[in-house]
Amino acid sequence: MAFNVEVVLPSGRKLRVEELKNRDYLDIVKFCSNKDMVGLAKFFDDTFIDQDLNIIERFYLLLYIRMLFIEPDITFNIDQRDVKIDIATMLNKIEQSYIDLERTIVEGGIEVTLDLPKVSFFENIDDLYLSTISSIKVGGEVISFADISDEEKVEIINNLPATIFKHFQNFVQTIQDNLLDVALIEENKSLGVEALEINIVSNGVMHFISMLYNTDLEGFYNLIYNFQNTILPGSNLFFELSPIETQIILNAHQKRVAEENERLQKQQQ
Numbered sequence: 651m652a653f654n655v656e657v658v659l660p661s662g663r664k665l666r667v668e669e670l671k672n673r674d675y676l677d678i679v680k681f682c683s684n685k686d687m688v689g690l691a692k693f694f695d696d697t698f699i700d701q702d703l704n705i706i707e708r709f710y711l712l713l714y715i716r717m718l719f720i721e722p723d724i725t726f727n728i729d730q731r732d733v734k735i736d737i738a739t740m741l742n743k744i745e746q747s748y749i750d751l752e753r754t755i756v757e758g759g760i761e762v763t764l765d766l767p768k769v770s771f772f773e774n775i776d777d778l779y780l781s782t783i784s785s786i787k788v789g790g791e792v793i794s795f796a797d798i799s800d801e802e803k804v805e806i807i808n809n810l811p812a813t814i815f816k817h818f819q820n821f822v823q824t825i826q827d828n829l830l831d832v833a834l835i836e837e838n839k840s841l842g843v844e845a846l847e848i849n850i851v852s853n854g855v856m857h858f859i860s861m862l863y864n865t866d867l868e869g870f871y872n873l874i875y876n877f878q879n880t881i882l883p884g885s886n887l888f889f890e891l892s893p894i895e896t897q898i899i900l901n902a903h904q905k906r907v908a909e910e911n912e913r914l915q916k917q918q919q
Contacts, residue, residue, distance in 0.1 A: 657714050659707045660748035667698055667711065670719035672874075672896060673889040675863075682864035687856050691771035694859075702796035704766035705781075709855050710744050713737055716862050719892040724862060740834045747832045747850075751825060752784070757814045761787035764821045768796070771856045778851075779818040780807060782825075825851050873900075 654666045674697060681690035695701075698715065699708050717737035724735045752765045762783060769781035780803055786793045795803055826849075835846035848854050877888045877896065881903045888896065 655718065657711060659703075660710055660745045661704075661707060661750070663707070665700065665711075667715060669892050670698075670715055671889065672891055672893060675720070675893050676870065676874075676889075678863050679865055679867055679870055682860045683867045685860070687771050687853065687860065688773065690860055691856050695770055699770065702768060704768050705770070705855065706744065706748060706766060706850055708770050709850065709859070710741060712859050713741055713744070713862070716859075717741070719894055720863070721894060721897075735835055743832060743834055749828050751821075751828060753821065755814070755817045755821075757817065758811045759788075760810065760814070762810075762814065762817070763787075764818070766825065767822075767851060771853055778822060779815070780804070782818060782821055783807075786810075822851070 652668050654668045656664055656666050658664050677693060678690065681693060694708075694712060699711065703711065714737075722737055724737065726733045726735065752763065754761060754763045756762075763785045764782045765784045767778055767781040768784075769777065772778045772781065783795050783803070785795060786806060793806065798806075831847040832850055833847050835844075848858055873896070874888055877900070878885060881899065882888070891899070
């Protein structure tokens with residue numbers, strides 16, 4: 651069994667997530683570098699995210715993975731100074747802003763349960779509406795949308811009464827009224843840090859995640875080369891490590907090299 655950690659989501663739900671390894675991080679960096687939000691969201695969905703997680707839980711989980719397996723802080727360069735913002739503070743703010751908005755509507759004998767969107771990235775408003783449906787009950791049969799394919803979802807939606815779509819629009823408006831903006835970073839004038847708010851129910855979530863996960867792609871390839879040819883020559887261990895483990899080993903290597911150089915300098919004096 652691969653190493654994994656338990657994460658408690660803002661909803662109170664617990665799940666275990668496997669460690670982010672460099673082999674996956676390289677793919678993530680490629681998606682980020684190409685500004686491919688659709689591909690990036692699908693990669694996260696296929697690799698780390700359960701289908702029935704809502705957009706806030708997904709955002710929280712991806713921040714948590716970034717904090718645990720890459721780096722616990724975000725570094726901003728402000729007026730030639732590095733200012734660090736810890737991700738744990740952002741997670742706390744998401745927890746504080748979380749609201750359970752689940753509701754059930756009945757139209758034409760059809761019972762529809764709506765909840766926060768279960769999507770990471772949506773290409774049109776119809777995808778957003780579709781992602782708010784948790785289940786549909788017709789007669790005595792309950793259909794869970796987490797258990798069926800996208801094609802099956804679309805087929806079911808196309809057979810719903812037209813009047814029901816007004817409820818979807820109203821529900822999304824309710825979400826936006828309650829969760830429009832979450833203040834992830836507070837303003838700090840003394841450090842030159844501006845406040846950062848993000849609309850949770852928007853594609854800005856994945857754009858922000860892309861910014862957090864992205865790194866210089868060429869620099870990443872140089873790291874692979876140096877690690878496999880200098881630090882652990884002949885080894886493929888790099889791709890089995892997490893990014894944060896890689897940095898720890900790199901720091902240890904650089905410290906050892908610096909100590910050896912210092913020792914050689916003393917011997918030559």
